[in-house]
Amino acid sequence: MRSRICLAVCFCLLVSLFVSLNGAPEKSEDIAQVRAAIEAGNIKFGEAVRKGDAAAIAALYSEDATVLPPDSAMIKGREAIQASWNGSLQMGIKDAVLTTVEVSGAGDYAYEIGKVLLTIQPAGQAALQQTAKYVVVWKKAASGSWQLHVDIWNSLPAK
Amino acid sequence: MRSRICLAVCFCLLVSLFVSLNGAPEKSEDIAQVRAAIEAGNIKFGEAVRKGDAAAIAALYSEDATVLPPDSAMIKGREAIQASWNGSLQMGIKDAVLTTVEVSGAGDYAYEIGKVLLTIQPAGQAALQQTAKYVVVWKKAASGSWQLHVDIWNSLPAK
Numbered sequence: 001m002r003s004r005i006c007l008a009v010c011f012c013l014l015v016s017l018f019v020s021l022n023g024a025p026e027k028s029e030d031i032a033q034v035r036a037a038i039e040a041g042n043i044k045f046g047e048a049v050r051k052g053d054a055a056a057i058a059a060l061y062s063e064d065a066t067v068l069p070p071d072s073a074m075i076k077g078r079e080a081i082q083a084s085w086n087g088s089l090q091m092g093i094k095d096a097v098l099t100t101v102e103v104s105g106a107g108d109y110a111y112e113i114g115k116v117l118l119t120i121q122p123a124g125q126a127a128l129q130q131t132a133k134y135v136v137v138w139k140k141a142a143s144g145s146w147q148l149h150v151d152i153w154n155s156l157p158a159k
Numbered sequence: 160m161r162s163r164i165c166l167a168v169c170f171c172l173l174v175s176l177f178v179s180l181n182g183a184p185e186k187s188e189d190i191a192q193v194r195a196a197i198e199a200g201n202i203k204f205g206e207a208v209r210k211g212d213a214a215a216i217a218a219l220y221s222e223d224a225t226v227l228p229p230d231s232a233m234i235k236g237r238e239a240i241q242a243s244w245n246g247s248l249q250m251g252i253k254d255a256v257l258t259t260v261e262v263s264g265a266g267d268y269a270y271e272i273g274k275v276l277l278t279i280q281p282a283g284q285a286a287l288q289q290t291a292k293y294v295v296v297w298k299k300a301a302s303g304s305w306q307l308h309v310d311i312w313n314s315l316p317a318k
Contacts, residue, residue, distance in 0.1 A: 066261070066272055068292050070229070070313040074260075074272070101233075102225070107265025111296045111309055113225055113233070133227050135294055135311045137270045150270055152294045154229040154313040 034110045035103040037146045038138055042098035042114075045148075049096040052089050058082035061148045062139050068152040092122035098134075108140040109149075116153065131156045193269045194262040196305045197297055201257035201273075204307075208255045211248050217241035220307045221298050227311040251281035257293075267299040268308075275312065290315045 041060060048056035058081050061067070067075040067084060075084045095118070102113040114134050121127035134153035138146045200219060207215035217240050220226070226234040226243060234243045254277070261272040273293050280286035293312035297305045 068272070068294065068313065071316055073316060074292060104268070105265075106268045109263070109265045109268060109270070111268070111270065113227070113309060133233060133311075135227065135296070135309055137294070137296070150272060150294055152292075152311050152313065154227065154311065157230055157232060 031104060031110075034105065034138075034146065035100065038103055038110065038112050038136075039100055041138070041146055041148070042100065045098060046096050049089070049093060052094075054082050054086035054089055057085045061151070062141065065147070065149050065151065068150075070154055092120050092125070093118060094121050094127065095119035105138075110138045110146070112136045112138060115156070190263060190269075193264065193297075193305065194259065197262055197269065197271050197295075198259055200297070200305055200307070201259065204257060205255050208248070208252060211253075213241050213245035213248055216244045220310070221300065224306070224308050224310065227309075229313055251279050251284070252277060253280050253286065254278035264297075269297045269305070271295045271297060274315070 045057065045060055048060070058078050061078050061081050063078050064076070065078065065081060067081050069075070069084070072084075075081055097117040099115045099117075100112055101115060103110055105111055112135070114136070116132050116134055118130045118132065119127055120130060132153045132155055134151070136148050136152075137150035139149035141147050204216065204219055207219070217237050220237050220240050222237050223235070224237060224240060226240050228234070228243070231243075234240055256276040257273055258275070259271055259273045262269055264270055271294070273295070275291050275293055277289045277291065278286055279289060291312045291314055293310065295307050295311075296309035298308035300306050
């Protein structure tokens with residue numbers, strides 16, 4: 001009887017060991033799932049930009065996220081990030097098409113390398129397009145959704 | 160006898176479960192260790208820049224690292240990274256003082272947010288200083304050392 005209980009305990013421990021090891025998305029099938037979640041997040045990001053909705057953009061970031069725009073100080077926290085995106089929308093950013101190039105990571109963190117095509121149209125002017133490259137560190141929230149946690153970009157060379 | 164063996168197996172499984180959980184540096188003591196390794200890496204980085212040694216700089220990156228300099232295409236792989244750093248050294252980069260602001264991560268990946276003070280002195284000109292902010296994704300190599308795996312930066316506002 002005692003050895004049966006012991007075997008049951010062993011089985012439970014083996015299962016939890018497997019779960020804990022598989023929890024880290026370093027395996028290719030896990031990374032594919034994370035990449036799909038990130039690409040879905042990027043589609044929401046583009047939709048929020050096209051709507052001019054800074055609150056919806058900010059909601060995609062973690063509560064304590066950091067955004068590092070070129071020629072700017074670091075912007076820390078969702079409230080400050082919303083204010084910053086509101087400013088960018090006022091300046092005429094009309095669309096952001098994000099293309100994921102590389103995703104990897106472990107546990108609740110993943111990094112994404114990508115390119116973005118921005119459409120910018122200041123009031124009364126013609127629309128222009130700009131490309132940039134970026135790195136985003138995504139963090140898995142307690143809810144299970146992946147959020148932008150660190151966001152930095154810079155310009156690609158002019159064609 | 161059988162239950163003793165079973166207890167021994169249980170103990171071994173418990174230990175391996177603890178090891179596997181503690182292997183992820185999400186706990187603060189683990190992150191402190193990773194941060195110390197990253198800061199030691201940054202000191203080596205500065206030394207290599209002061210020596211003008213592009214090969215020593217490139218050796219701090221992973222074999223398949225990506226560097227994303229402003230106004231440049233993405234640079235992929237240690238060989239291309241060495242060539243790029245060689246160009247930057249030729250342009251007059253004399254020193255890079257890196258200051259870590261934030262480190263977090265999980266498993267074999269950690270991100271670092273930081274600031275860098277660059278000293279640039281093109282041939283025959285006075286030295287000037289530039290500040291930038293950066294995000295580096297560090298990856299733990301099979302050897303156990305942490306290497307720069309993704310490296311992107313952009314300018315801070317002029318003071």
